[in-house]
Amino acid sequence: MELKEKLVSSFLAFESTVDTTNSTHDIRSEAIKFFEIYGFPTKKNEAWKYTSLNNILKQDFILFPKNEVALEYKDVKKYFINDLDSYKIVFIDGVYSSHLSSTTHDKIDVCLMSSALTQNRFKQVIDVYYNTIVKEDGMTALNTAYAKEGAYIYIPKNTIADKPIEVVHFSTGSNGTLLCQPRNLIVVEDRSQVTIVERHQNLSTEKAFTNSVTEIYAGKNANIDYYKIQNDTKLSSLVDNTFVEQHDTSVASVHTFAFGGEITRNNLNFYQKGQGIDSILNGVTILEGKTHVDHNTLVEHQEPNCESHQDYKGIFDDKATGVFNGKIIVDQIAQKTNAFQSNNNILLSDKATVNSKPQLEIFADDVKCSHGCTIGQLDESALFYMRSRGIATKEAKALLMYAFANNVLESVKIPQLKKRINNLIAEKLGVSIGFDL
């Protein structure tokens, strides 16, 4: 049976495991109908021109994990950020691990989607925000239909989350080749603030496929700093659908570090629904082997006097392939918009490829929009300069690559995370650099 048919026909069985009197029941039923009609995206869809899921979808995925797996903290410690005092929401094969997690309901809610969707005390927030920010397509509809578990983060008005929140998804292989569909809701109300780090990690030699949806709401003057660490194994693929709705003078940043995974597709969408908003989209991609990353971004300027800043850097070796497709829409009403987009790429091998495609749709006449993309190689004259000072070729190359990605790394506000990312890069480049950039 094809995966699509399997997913459609398994829906009833899935429904029987969740509470059908719940208000999300109708949402699920609508979503599965949508998925039945539109199915998985294909290359015929312009937005999926350079990324094919065909090879992944051939797998016979397990949809519901049967075995509950326990992991010891010491065995997975390295996937958390060193010495960082944080709240943790941890899933193992899609199932919440209370043992590894550290949640709270003190002033803020850092807990599980399954609780939020079923318990009465969260109903008010769920009714207002859940499934309101996401835009429906085949992948998101599929997620909505099967949405059951994920991270639920609620920061009420005038509150600063006292610690960063780490959301980590482990897959263990004990449940076979698993399709995971985490569903996250993050609501940050007016004048509130939160920092979140998200990571997906396959611990096994089984294939893993994740189709994740994250809805983020930023109220007036809210401040959200979100980091995605994508350093998964060569057998793991991820479609990440993230939707951010922003209101007056809020600042939301999403930093995506794409260092691994077989196929990674990031659909990152920002909707500006107020004035004085700043949206920041940063990305560093470093790939080798036969891996593929596709950054598909959208910023919709729907109101005047807002800014958006996109800065994506990519380094590609071997047969790695990268895509950057960045769309900026400036509505007619959105005068005085400042929208910047830049995508720079370095190819280290002549078999690596990058497709970079800026798309600007501007309907207002008093705006400042710029976009630029470059695809090139490491600067030979800079390499010689460094070598003439005694820095060996390998180290000189690494230093240049660090330098290339540096302004994005600079934007990381958690020092421990910055260090971790520096280490990850050094590890990938096979060098040790004697300082943190």
Place this chain on the structure above:
Amino acid sequence: MLEIKDLHASIEDKAILKGLNLNVKAGEVHAIMGPNGAGKSTLASVVAGKEEYEVTSGKILLDGNDIEELSAEERAHQGVFLSFQYPVEIPGVSVTNFMKTAINETRKARGQEEMPARDMLKKIKEKSELLEIDSKFLSRSLNEGFSGGEKKRNEIFQMAMLEPKVAILDETDSGLDIDALRIVANGVNKLKSKDNAVIVITHYQRLLDYIVPDFVHVLHNGKIVKSGDKNLALELEEKGYDWIKEELKA
């Protein structure tokens, strides 16, 4: 210290150096002058180990050892330094971090321990004062947005940090105002010792008022065609190169 014997070098099959001889002993300052296109910068690049140039025959000896097979970084480890005519901008790497990496890479290659952070800071402070470099400047990205004078001062600062045996200054005076020229020359003079040597490549006598050469050579058409003492530079300043070309024809 540095001995160049009958050096022939070409780039993309175009011969640039055509039998160049030069013998630089420890403690000496040599100036190399010559018209545009004579091969001055090629000489500097070839000695520093730039791969685009092919050495077709001849020898480059450092302390009697042939360095032709060594890579640019290995030559640096052996004590060769080139002050670039056009220093390259490297955004994202600060002057300090660049210097730390260069020094520790060199020490590593020589089988030495990394320099302790305290010693490194002390050295950076001392040498930056020598070149009258502000400490704020050291945390800026290497050469990015530097003025012409700042770039050249930074080159000599790097020379001071790396303490090479043989330093080649390729048109270090170009783009310098008179104050910067004085600072740079003063720095070079303080770094001079009986154990190292300096080769100054320049178009103008001006720099040689400050860095006084023991020998002046005229490079023309890939060869050294005339050598003399510092008075030769004065003569060139006054008369230009044509008289030498005439002399050669005769």
